[in-house]
């Protein structure tokens with residue numbers, strides 16, 4: 001593969017496959033595994049990840065929005081795809097035409113989907129989301145039975161699923177999780193009382209999949225773990241995952257500076273003694289956040305070198321000291337080099353965020369290289 005620029009995100013698809021297999025091993029058949037590939041597959045490339053996940057044991061795909069689902073369909077991916085966010089009612093026809101599985105929490109959307117399905121002579125499968133405590137999206141539990149029952153009256157519409165989402169899944173025995181599961185179970189029991197048995201009940205994200213087998217129901221929805229990253233420290237001992245993404249570049253320039261000289265905008269770093277500064281052609285517009293300025297380290301041939309001065313939009317600077325580095329040497333910003341590694345977790349810790357944000361921030365202008 002010829003690269004457009006000496007910067008690339010390397011995605012190890014065998015790691016994705018191994019992670020999907022490890023997650024599948026946690027499930028009791030016939031529980032289904034949905035691979036969540038929203039946000040361009042958490043920055044890894046939605047189409048490539050979806051294909052590997054589906055051939056390694058996932059049966060379904062999950063995305064946030066319609067555009068993401070349509071991208072998968074354009075790539076001839078025919079597996080069931082669920083939309084987590086509510087689609088605007090005006091998009092009902094596109095949802096039906098692409099055979100997507102929308103989340104429904106408003107009756108207006110349910111009606112629009114029904115009308116579109118009838119018009120096309122199709123049945124649209126929908127999943128109703130219940131807000132059991134995340135308080136982000138969903139029908140209040142006490143209204144769930146009435147809502148599902150009303151949806152079932154609509155022509156061309158099938159309530160295939162009822163689901164919820166945990167707010168504190170990394171604490172399986174915490175009050176919040178226990179209460180949310182209890183509320184969800186009450187909703188499912190109330191539905192059953194009315195003779196309603198949705199075939200797919202689901203609640204678990206990666207953390208719940210790994211930590212709470214009782215939350216698996218008929219399907220689990222795994223995102224971050226598919227990519228080999230842990231949703232929380234609490235899952236580290238419970239399953240073995242392999243990070244799939246490395247972020248790399250090549251040194252584009254090397255120069256010597258003297259004691260007291262500053263580097264980059266604002267001269268926020270000044271050399272204590274004579275040293276060598278390496279330029280790396282990646283910056284915050286590539287998703288390597290400026291908040292890592294004077295904090296992060298990169299690896300060159302297994303050696304750790306500090307990022308110095310303010311990170312620019314398209315370039316950053318590294319203090320190479322007297323290390324044996326040269327122009328064109330490979331720089332690892334995330335991933336392994338020799339016996340060392342920089343993890344997405346480490347980058348997240350340095351910037352007060354989570355590994356999720358680190359990988360999905362890697363911008364579209366960074367070429368993805370699949371190995």
Ligand SMILES: *Cc1c(COP(=O)(O)O)cnc(C)c1O
Pocket residue numbers: 036038084165204205206207221222223224225231
């Ligand atoms: C993103 C998302 C998931 C996946 O969460 P992870 O923590 O990445 O496993 C599951 N369900 C819903 C509704 C989501 O939005």
